[in-house]
Amino acid sequence: MYRDPNPFDEGADDSAFSNGGGRGGGGAGGGGNSQFQFRPAEPAGFGGGGGRDAAVDIPLDNMNGSNGKDSELSQWQADLKRREADIKRREEALKSAGVPMEDKNWPPFFPIIHHDIANEIPANAQRLQYLAFASWLGIVLCLVWNFIAVIVCWIRGGDSKLFFLATIYGMLGIPLSYLMWYRPLYRAMRNDSALSFGWFFLCYMLHIGFCIIAAIAPPIVFKGKSLTGILAAIDTFSDNALVGIFYFVGFALFSLETVVSIWVLQRVYMYFRGHK
Numbered sequence: 001m002y003r004d005p006n007p008f009d010e011g012a013d014d015s016a017f018s019n020g021g022g023r024g025g026g027g028a029g030g031g032g033n034s035q036f037q038f039r040p041a042e043p044a045g046f047g048g049g050g051g052r053d054a055a056v057d058i059p060l061d062n063m064n065g066s067n068g069k070d071s072e073l074s075q076w077q078a079d080l081k082r083r084e085a086d087i088k089r090r091e092e093a094l095k096s097a098g099v100p101m102e103d104k105n106w107p108p109f110f111p112i113i114h115h116d117i118a119n120e121i122p123a124n125a126q127r128l129q130y131l132a133f134a135s136w137l138g139i140v141l142c143l144v145w146n147f148i149a150v151i152v153c154w155i156r157g158g159d160s161k162l163f164f165l166a167t168i169y170g171m172l173g174i175p176l177s178y179l180m181w182y183r184p185l186y187r188a189m190r191n192d193s194a195l196s197f198g199w200f201f202l203c204y205m206l207h208i209g210f211c212i213i214a215a216i217a218p219p220i221v222f223k224g225k226s227l228t229g230i231l232a233a234i235d236t237f238s239d240n241a242l243v244g245i246f247y248f249v250g251f252a253l254f255s256l257e258t259v260v261s262i263w264v265l266q267r268v269y270m271y272f273r274g275h276k
Helices: 012-016 060-096 123-155 160-191 194-216 230-239 241-275
Strands: none
Touching (some): 123 160
């Protein structure tokens, strides 16, 4: 009868854990291979055969780069918040010192200038400031209409040089009129500055002179047709009635602007003399 070898016997090392045969034969195992053969344990891995696992590389540089970008973004956000807080602190300091903040608020649909007569101009000067503002809007309307009338004249066979002149009048006249005389008057009314009043008087007289020349349109530059004055309106009406009508409307606008500007200049001068 076959007996299993006792693993606690002295010969168990040779029979149970040996890869080959016994030590020379004897014993219950005889001369054959042992029934139990053990191999060295191999670590379990993810690689295919061959007994060795494929190395798995973890890109530490990518992790460090990601952490660096996150820290840089956090630092940038903190710096932005600090700047916003600094700007707010400065604005509050200016407000507490009585310095008016000039935020762009006009026109409401596309703010490009600061304009707040009701809150910044003294009550006794608000009506006069509104009249001056109407005068500035008037020159804007005159220059825009002059541009349209010259375009009509150009389409009807006029000189292209007239179109470029009308474009220059509009692109320069509108912002310069605001910066040169309306804005100084606004500051003069708000701060009671004699220097601002003086600058307004000088530039506003130049404005009135331009309105007078535009209303007459003397034939000194390209026969005067780059401005919709009375002489240009008569000349164009004889050639084309439609163009002449546009020029007559422009003449009426420049004439009205001249009258309103002279009235505003007189009223501002009276205000300045009486206030001082």
